[in-house]
Amino acid sequence: MSNEIAPQSSNGTDVTDSLDEQAIALATAKAELKAEYKELAVQGLWKNNPGLVQLLGLCPLLAVTSTVTNALGLGLATLLVLVCSNVTVSAIRHWVPKEIRIPIFVLIIAAFVTCVQLLMNAFTYGIYQSLGIFLPLIVTNCAIIGRAEAYASKNPIKQSAFDGLMMGLGFAIILLLLGAIREILGQGTLFDGANLLFGEWASVLRIEVMQLDSQFLLAILPPGAFIAMGILIALKNAIDNHISAKKVVDTEKVIERVRVNFDS
Amino acid sequence: MTDKIDSEQGQSASDKSTQTVDLDNNDNTSAEGSNSSNSKADKSALTVAISKNTKILALFAIACTLAVSLVSELTKDRIKIQEQQQLLRTLHSIIEPSRYDNDIANDCIMVSAPALGSDNVKTAYIARKTGQVVAVAMTSTAPRGYNGNIDFIMAINIDGTVSGVRVLKHQETPGLGDKIEIKKNDWINSFTGKKILSDDDSRWAVSKDNGMFDQFTGATITPRAVVKGVKDTLNYFTKNKAMLLTRPNACSDIATKSIPPINEAANE
Numbered sequence: 001m002s003n004e005i006a007p008q009s010s011n012g013t014d015v016t017d018s019l020d021e022q023a024i025a026l027a028t029a030k031a032e033l034k035a036e037y038k039e040l041a042v043q044g045l046w047k048n049n050p051g052l053v054q055l056l057g058l059c060p061l062l063a064v065t066s067t068v069t070n071a072l073g074l075g076l077a078t079l080l081v082l083v084c085s086n087v088t089v090s091a092i093r094h095w096v097p098k099e100i101r102i103p104i105f106v107l108i109i110a111a112f113v114t115c116v117q118l119l120m121n122a123f124t125y126g127i128y129q130s131l132g133i134f135l136p137l138i139v140t141n142c143a144i145i146g147r148a149e150a151y152a153s154k155n156p157i158k159q160s161a162f163d164g165l166m167m168g169l170g171f172a173i174i175l176l177l178l179g180a181i182r183e184i185l186g187q188g189t190l191f192d193g194a195n196l197l198f199g200e201w202a203s204v205l206r207i208e209v210m211q212l213d214s215q216f217l218l219a220i221l222p223p224g225a226f227i228a229m230g231i232l233i234a235l236k237n238a239i240d241n242h243i244s245a246k247k248v249v250d251t252e253k254v255i256e257r258v259r260v261n262f263d264s
Numbered sequence: 265m266t267d268k269i270d271s272e273q274g275q276s277a278s279d280k281s282t283q284t285v286d287l288d289n290n291d292n293t294s295a296e297g298s299n300s301s302n303s304k305a306d307k308s309a310l311t312v313a314i315s316k317n318t319k320i321l322a323l324f325a326i327a328c329t330l331a332v333s334l335v336s337e338l339t340k341d342r343i344k345i346q347e348q349q350q351l352l353r354t355l356h357s358i359i360e361p362s363r364y365d366n367d368i369a370n371d372c373i374m375v376s377a378p379a380l381g382s383d384n385v386k387t388a389y390i391a392r393k394t395g396q397v398v399a400v401a402m403t404s405t406a407p408r409g410y411n412g413n414i415d416f417i418m419a420i421n422i423d424g425t426v427s428g429v430r431v432l433k434h435q436e437t438p439g440l441g442d443k444i445e446i447k448k449n450d451w452i453n454s455f456t457g458k459k460i461l462s463d464d465d466s467r468w469a470v471s472k473d474n475g476m477f478d479q480f481t482g483a484t485i486t487p488r489a490v491v492k493g494v495k496d497t498l499n500y501f502t503k504n505k506a507m508l509l510t511r512p513n514a515c516s517d518i519a520t521k522s523i524p525p526i527n528e529a530a531n532e
Binding site: 066095096097099100103104107108110111114115118119121122123125186216217220221 | 313325329331332339342346347439
C-alpha cells in the first residue's frame with residue numbers, strides 16, 4: 001500500500017513544452033485524465049479510504065472480518081455493487097432530477113445488492129450462509145451511496161467506474177487486513193473455509209500459520225475487531241505523519257501541538 | 265449484471281424522452297401526457313415537476329423490480345438445488361447413504377410438539393430401505409443455550425439408538441460454545457450409538473452432572489443444553505414412534521424434477 005503514496009507529489013504535466021498547440025491541448029487533456037485517475041486511485045486506496053478514513057460501513061467491516069474468507073466474500077460483493085452502482089448512477093446522471101436523486105440511487109443500489117445476494121446464494125452457497133445478514137446490509141453501507149452522490153452523479157461513466165473500483169478495493173483491502181489479523185490471532189490459520197467461496201479445490205489454500213491450543217477469543221469477538229481497526233487507523237496516521245514530517249524537513253515548518261490539560 | 269445495466273440505460277433513454285415531452289409543453293401525443301401538459305396555464309410549475317418526478321421515480325422502480333425479478337427467476341432453480349444439496353449433505357453425515365434407498369429429502373413428516381424445544385413446526389426426514397423405515401432424521405431445538413436456541417438435526421435409528429447429531433444454527437460464544445459444531449470439534453459425534461434406557465436416564469447429562477458426555481473447558485451451559493435437547497427429542501421419538509411413522513408424506517409435493525440424484529451429492 002505504501003507505494004501508492006509516492007506518486008501523489010509528482011503530478012507534473014509540463015513536459016509538453018516543445019510541441020505545437022493542438023498537441024499540447026491533447027496532451028494536457030490526456031495528462032489531466034491520467035492525473036485524475038491517479039488521484040482517484042490515491043483517494044480510494046489511501047487518502048480517503050472508506051474503511052480507514054471515511055469510517056463508512058463499519059458494521060459489516062467489524063462483523064464479518066473474523067476470517068479472511070468472509071472478508072474476501074464481503075469485500076468482493078461490496079466492490080461489485082460499488083462499481084455497478086457507480087456506473088449506473090453515472091450513466092443516468094443527466095436524466096435524474098436532483099430532487100429525487102437519492103431515492104433513485106437507493107433503488108439502484110438496493111436492486112444491485114439483491115441481485116448480488118441472489119447470485120451468491122446460487123453460486124457460493126457456503127459463503128452466502130456465513131455472511132448471513134451482512135450481505136443484504138450492503139445496501140446500508142454509506143460508502144456506496146456516498147460515492148454515488150459525491151462522485152458518480154457528477155462524472156463520466158469511465159471515471160465513475162474507476163472510482164468505484166478504487167473505493168471498493170480500498171474497502172476490500174481493509175476488510176482483508178482485518179480478517180487476516182483476526183484469523184491469525186484467533187485461530188492461527190489463514191484462508192480457513194476458502195472452499196466455501198471458491199469451491200472444493202480451494203481447501204488447499206488453507207494455511208496453518210501457528211498452532212494454537214485454544215483460540216484467542218478477543219480476536220474473534222467484535223471487540224477484537226474494534227481494537228484491530230483502531231491499530232490499523234493509528235498505523236495509517238503514523239505513516240501519514242511520517243511522510244509529512246519528511247516533506248517539511250526543508251521548510252522547517254513547526255508543527256504546533258495543543259494538549260488539553262484538565263488543570264490548565 | 266450487464267443485462268441489468270443495459271436495461272437500466274434503456275430505461276433512462278425512455279425517461280429522457282418523457283422528460284423532454286413534458287418540458288416542451290407541446291401538444292403531446294404520448295400516452296402519458298394526459299395528466300400534465302395539455303392545459304398550459306392553470307397548472308403550476310410545481311405540479312408539473314411533481315408529476316414528472318413521480319413518473320421518473322415510478323419508471324426507475326419498475327426497471328429495478330424487473331431487473332431483480334429477472335435475476336431471481338434465473339437463479340431460482342440453482343438456489344433450490346443448492347439448498348437441497350445442503351440438506352442432503354447434512355442428512356448423509358448423520359445417516360450412512362448406503363443404509364437407505366429412498367429419496368430422503370422428499371420423504372418427510374411435519375411434527376410439532378413442546379418436547380422438541382419450540383413451537384415451530386419441525387421436519388422429520390424418513391430413511392427407508394425397500395420400503396422399511398431404517399431411521400428418522402428429526403430437526404429439533406435445544407431451548408436453553410448460553411445465547412438462545414440451538415437448532416439441530418438428529419438421526420434416530422428405528423431401534424432407538426442415535427445415528428448422528430448435527431447442529432444447524434446457534435449463537436453460542438465463538439471459541440467456547442461453538443465446539444458443538446462439527447467443523448470445530450468432534451464432540452457432537454459422542455452421541456452416535458447412544459441409547460436411552462429409561463425416561464429419566466441419568467447418564468444423559470454432561471460429566472459435571474455425573475453424565476456420560478464431556479463438557480467443554482469454559483462452556484458447560486452449551487453442551488448441557490444440547491444433551492438435554494437430544495435427550496428430549498429421543499424420548500419424544502421413542503414414545504411416539506408408532507404415531508409418527510404412520511403419518512402421510514408431507515414433502516412429496518415439493519419435489520421438483522430438477523433435483524439431481526442423491527448419490528451425486530453423496531461423494532462429499
